[in-house]
Amino acid sequence: MKTKQETRPSTSERILSATLRLMSEKGYKSVTVKQIAAEAGFSEMTIFRTFGSKKAILDRLIENYLYTPPNEKMIRDRLTYDLETDLLMLSEFYHDTVGATEQIYLLSVMERSVMPDLHVNIHHNATKFTDIVADYLKTMQERGLVVAGDPLVQAATLMYFNYGKFATYTLIPRADRLNNLRDAVAVIARGLAA
């Protein structure tokens, strides 16, 4: 009996992931096509045959990222309207989804002057996430479960914390990732509880 077919990544997929790996570390200019070829396990010529130019690889990477929209509905469905539970769920969701794009994030930071679109897009996603949290907190205020105050500022307090944590473990690989997330979120939840 055959085991399930392992779909080996295609040539272009291997080139793309190799490029992302390298460029998220060193940036666009510092990575040579020769290095990409070595990392992907192909010759230089195959790279040019597949993508035409170095720039085209980067463009494809960004394109792939941009066409992966976030799913807001899934977040709202999971709300329990218990403050601490929800804030933890929201934080975990943030790290799960945003955390899957660490390399793209690094790339967007390093190349932000060359490709501001990507960087702005990522920031925009974060803003949207904060808005969702603010909506939630506004509802909780109306239910008398959260203290008065600008819900956007309250949401930003949580999200700046999460972003700070994300940026830290993304930039410092050996840094704690989600250790103590529950305890930290509990502090913020306590500060927001009515």
Next chain:
Amino acid sequence: MKTKQETRPSTSERILSATLRLMSEKGYKSVTVKQIAAEAGFSEMTIFRTFGSKKAILDRLIENYLYTPPNEKMIRDRLTYDLETDLLMLSEFYHDTVGATEQIYLLSVMERSVMPDLHVNIHHNATKFTDIVADYLKTMQERGLVVAGDPLVQAATLMYFNYGKFATYTLIPRADRLNNLRDAVAVIARGLAA
């Protein structure tokens, strides 16, 4: 009567600041010596005569930064042992001092694979700052003014928030800087108060 002499920045200072400005935006490799010369208002030759090589400019920049130690004592002296007041003071101090090194921070992020020392050093300073906050919170716990819990996790909650805010306004120039800092810190202080 002479007005106070305006000490014009020296040649090397002008080159250094121009280099930092450019490299914090585009990174080391993407900045050419020609661009540095234009930004500093000199010819290319003057750059090489002053520093010898492009790399030497970068080395000097880092050296200058590394020999500017932070002052812990100044922080401790300002403590009032009113939780919210102190957490706000600590946060403002963080933004004032770390904020003065935004460009170096950006450079350290972009060139972290080439010069890990700088990046590690900056992270180390942040860790030290967090330790100071943790010390403070431990004292406050002993005085019965802060809830039980690992002081390091409590301190990290505040500092991740501050770092997230710092990284945001550093990477997104138009983002709010210290707007609403007081309100956000108040949330965290409330979450930590006994």
Next chain:
DNA sequence: GAAGCCTGTTAGTAAGCAGTAACATCGAAG
């Protein structure tokens, strides 16, 4: 006004890198 220092100009070298052309090889599918 002479000496010396700082800076500019011009011309050039050497190296690294993106990208191309032409031909060879190998494996799979018919």
Next chain:
DNA sequence: CTTCGATGTTACTGCTTACTAACAGGCTTC
């Protein structure tokens, strides 16, 4: 077995860029 597509090899072009050499001008200081 043959054909074809994907990949490798080699050799090359052209551009950019770090860096140097040699010489000239100008400003300060004595």
